[in-house]
Amino acid sequence: MLRKTIIAVLALAGLSAVAVPLSAQVRPDVLVQQRQAAMVLKGKYFYGHLRPMAQGKIPYEAALVARDIAFLDALARMPWDGFAPATKGVKSGATPAVFTEAGKFKEAQESYLAEVAKLSALANKGDEPALRAQILTVNKSCAGCHDAFRERR
């Protein structure tokens, strides 16, 4: 019961880290494949519609923005348990800082999740300027993490 309560609290806090005990049973290369899959799909929905719509590069479509924010809200919680210490030796774009500065990496995740949560809260309020602005704030938050924790490419 306590564990369920903790899971519920973590879930409310937007933390998908509750899967850690189970992810400990998953092969490290599979964990890397799964976290990379979450990043690929965040790219699909964030760079595919949300950012170019916020930037005015493609026409703004409210229904598509709402759908993609809902997708992003789920995807944003998926990669983090895939950065388990066991994956340290698996070739990927993660910098060594992911493991040597785990506290800062965690802070960067939480900051990103907080910005995505703000975006989700705006999703169906019909305030297009606020949505556009928050999409660009989320974009900066992605970059904030990539700068230190993803190899340049």
Added chain:
Amino acid sequence: MLRKTIIAVLALAGLSAVAVPLSAQVRPDVLVQQRQAAMVLKGKYFYGHLRPMAQGKIPYEAALVARDIAFLDALARMPWDGFAPATKGVKSGATPAVFTEAGKFKEAQESYLAEVAKLSALANKGDEPALRAQILTVNKSCAGCHDAFRERR
């Protein structure tokens, strides 16, 4: 709640297919990478917790089941625009039937999405036996599509 309702309405209206015009601008190999990413993550959440919990192979945790059903509900709508005709020549696990029997493939997707929608509708009702049964029905629905449209491996 409102957000969930709106998402459900959009899903019923088939609006998850609206990305097709944009996907036409994405490179075929990227479309394949994105659809494979959605399958990888469906595997993470469906085979990681939902199915083994439904089968009684690992302890049933209601909060985790609810979270993973929400993730699955989003992921289940992500792969399909990635099976664009332009991807026909890209090496993948898709069988030729994906393109030669597009109507049947579409039917299989819709049948799967209908079963996932039933699962989502059950997610927060606390009826564990019904949830377990529907998880196993979704599992059959995955297989129904894989049999004809994914190469054996």
